Amino acid sequence: MRIKIALIGLCFLALFSVVSAQNTYIPFELGGDNYYTMYGGPNISAGISGTDEFERGDTVSLYLDLTNYGRILGFKEDQTPQNPKEFALAAAELQEEYKKPTALGITASLHSDNPQIDIKSADQVVQSLKSGDKTESPLKFTIKIGEHAPAGKYPLSLNLSYDYQDNVRVQASKLVTSTSSPTLANYQVSYIYQKANQTVPIVITVKKQADFVITNATGALFAGTKKAQIEATYKNIGEDAVKDAIARLSIFKPFSSTDDQAFIGTLAPVEEKTVVFRLDVDSDATPKEYGINSEIKYTDVNGDSVISESMKIPVVVEAASASLLMPAIVILIIVVAMAGYLYRRKQKKT
Secondary structure (H helix, E strand, C coil): HHHHHHHHEEEEEEECCCCCCCCCCCCCCCCCCEEEEEEEECCCCCEEECEEEEEECCCEEEEEEEEECCEEEEEEEECCCCCHHHHHHHHHHHHHHHCCCCEEEEEEECCCCCCCCEEECCCEEEEEEECCCCCCCCCCEEEEEEECCCCCEEEEEEEEEEEEEEEEEEEEEEECCCCCCCCEEEEEEEEEEEEEEEEEEEEEEECCCCCEEEEEEEEEEEECCCCEEEEEEEEEEECCCEEEEEEEEEEEEEEEEEEEEEEEEEEEECCCCEEEEEEECCCCCCEEEEEEEEEEEEEEECCCECCCCCEEEEEEEEEEECHHHHHHHHHHHHHHHHHHHHHHHHHHHH
């Protein structure tokens, strides 16, 4: 009994003396004895840090925390130690085997199957994550939400790949007991690693709000015209109604206007309304199709004032000769003819 207790004590003394002997990721050449096989491994979970609700059309940062819930599930003894050196080696191996749940070289890749969610970030890397630990700082992914993405929940996939220690083998030439702390001479550890992959579901939410599109627009303008009329039909394709809505134009050359706003009022989901704007067109305007930016300022269901995303109104400008020059010539001919008629009539009276 005393001999057995002495052997156990000797093993643990040897164990503490070799803790720092080998702690590198790159393994020695495979060799040595295998006293234990451990069951278990890393098990990584991911959660959103901060908000998971975003607005359509935005480019946002999504922060994810990783937590390793991996653990040892059990073990079996593959080789029974027979002498003090083997007891010391078995104890040393056992300490190394408990590192099995540590995930090494984690690569995290965020993926979306929905075209409304575009992942802009490349893979993120975490050097290691021990059992029970969480990443010191969240992983940051940049995502672009579709301009007209419907409100609701959108599932994403966080694909994780990493290495973990699958088994350990140990060896030493002898157990040195001549000092106060017995040590294993020429102690070496061989680490056997495996690769693992996990997919963790992540869900984000696109908020309910109003959303607008232009369903119809009419307006063919001529260079040099004044107060030319264009019409635009706005439809609320969002989930919330709006009130006090006003459509506004962003005017640029060759256009100008004193009537670049139009009152819409209330607009329920799927409802649409047509408004009228009036524009002046420069006489030297280049004939072509233009896109005039418009937006809607409205009051949302929370009573907040909101400005929508910009929407383009297509407008075609035609050359002045097609619309103004001919009428002007006709009017000039009529005026000259009338003047000539009146002059001749006056001459006859005199």
